[in-house]
Amino acid sequence: MAALKTRRKFKKLAEGAENGPKIKQVVLVLFLLAALAAGSSRSSPLQERPAGTAPGAPSGAGAGVGPAVLRLEKSADAMGSTYSVVLYGSDRVKMEAAADAAFDEVRRLDDVLSNYKPESEWSRINRLAAEKPLAVSPEMYALLAACLEYSRESEGAFDISVGPLMKVWGFYKGSGHLPHGPEVLAALARTGYRHVHLEAAGQTVWFDRPGVELDPGGIGKGYAVDRMVEVLKKLGVRIALVAGSGSSIYGMGAPPEQPRGWAIDIKNPWDTSKTADEVYLKDMSLSTSGSYEKFFRAEGKIWAHIMDPRTGYPARGAVAVSVVAPRTIDSEAWAKPYFVNGRQWAEKHKPKEFRVYFCEDRTDQPCAWLQ
Numbered sequence: 001m002a003a004l005k006t007r008r009k010f011k012k013l014a015e016g017a018e019n020g021p022k023i024k025q026v027v028l029v030l031f032l033l034a035a036l037a038a039g040s041s042r043s044s045p046l047q048e049r050p051a052g053t054a055p056g057a058p059s060g061a062g063a064g065v066g067p068a069v070l071r072l073e074k075s076a077d078a079m080g081s082t083y084s085v086v087l088y089g090s091d092r093v094k095m096e097a098a099a100d101a102a103f104d105e106v107r108r109l110d111d112v113l114s115n116y117k118p119e120s121e122w123s124r125i126n127r128l129a130a131e132k133p134l135a136v137s138p139e140m141y142a143l144l145a146a147c148l149e150y151s152r153e154s155e156g157a158f159d160i161s162v163g164p165l166m167k168v169w170g171f172y173k174g175s176g177h178l179p180h181g182p183e184v185l186a187a188l189a190r191t192g193y194r195h196v197h198l199e200a201a202g203q204t205v206w207f208d209r210p211g212v213e214l215d216p217g218g219i220g221k222g223y224a225v226d227r228m229v230e231v232l233k234k235l236g237v238r239i240a241l242v243a244g245s246g247s248s249i250y251g252m253g254a255p256p257e258q259p260r261g262w263a264i265d266i267k268n269p270w271d272t273s274k275t276a277d278e279v280y281l282k283d284m285s286l287s288t289s290g291s292y293e294k295f296f297r298a299e300g301k302i303w304a305h306i307m308d309p310r311t312g313y314p315a316r317g318a319v320a321v322s323v324v325a326p327r328t329i330d331s332e333a334w335a336k337p338y339f340v341n342g343r344q345w346a347e348k349h350k351p352k353e354f355r356v357y358f359c360e361d362r363t364d365q366p367c368a369w370l371q
Helices: 092-111 122-126 140-155 163-168 179-187 218-236 329-339 343-349
Strands: 024-026 070-078 081-090 198-199 204-207 239-244 248-252 260-270 271-281 284-290 295-300 302-303 316-325 355-360
Touching: 024 092, 070 092, 070 239, 081 092, 081 218, 092 122, 092 218, 122 140, 140 198, 140 204, 163 179, 179 239, 198 239, 218 239, 218 248, 218 284, 218 329, 239 316, 248 260, 248 329, 260 284, 271 355, 284 329, 316 329, 329 343, 343 355
Parallel strands: none
Antiparallel strands: 024 070, 070 081, 081 239, 198 204, 239 248, 248 284, 260 271, 284 316, 295 302, 316 355
16 A cells, blocks of 8 residues: 555654744643543544544543543644644643644644645645656655555545646635636646656656646645654654644543543534444544535535545546545545545555544435445
């Protein structure tokens, strides 16, 4: 599997941090003592809830008497998304420092991967790689190599060069609009991972035609969540939930009194106020791609932002796909090819260690975990 081939490439990626926007934070300190076992209601943007409880049910702090366990929640905006962490530990100062370091990392990535910031390395590649081979950082080279591997393994359903299509359909900075046929064809001519070339000896990237434009939307959040997790681990955190906008989530360890892991609700795509199923994350990730996230209506149809890069039009046949995998970059990247290529393709090609929850675009076919 492509995702596993690049595992080692990510272990030594560059780290760094710069000061960024002020972190929005909420700190909750819960002492897990019998005297507080009456519990409290949770209201988490991460869709996390205590194992074994119904959605929206009150959660208890735990009945056992033992050392004080602290819970910390924080969030920050970066890369066009809100990133959130929930940490458990015994040293509040160290937990605060670890959370801040994780957010420093995602802000660093924003300066590298953003296709909105002209000065980012990603934007520089889009501007210059059609002119000549462009030397890039080891981190960027490894990430682009992984993306090209995802494209090959997915038969082009995942394509990092989808930028021109996202723009012509109005999804780059807006909620979308219906383009004319010739506009789609023109954008399609500048789309295709085979136009992106890497040269390992010089760590360079080049495009074989002008107008090719890379879009990090298919892997950015997953990669950022994985990097945040690595930062937390290096700073001694053992129990944490890390999420990018609630659609790419990693559960590290298991929270107190929840040995199965972090209980996460999967939204019902037909009514997102309801839960379709639940999953427990213990050193695993969950990512979801859904047509309900960003779409518009035109000519009596719904047009969503999940593009089939081979046709130039939004994919049809599915309404939501959730993937559980060891790494968040993999779960995010593969949710889209499974969505685009359909249920049968996903059943045939998913690795054994992945779990895939598939919702077809038809109300007579219930959502289900693929076998």
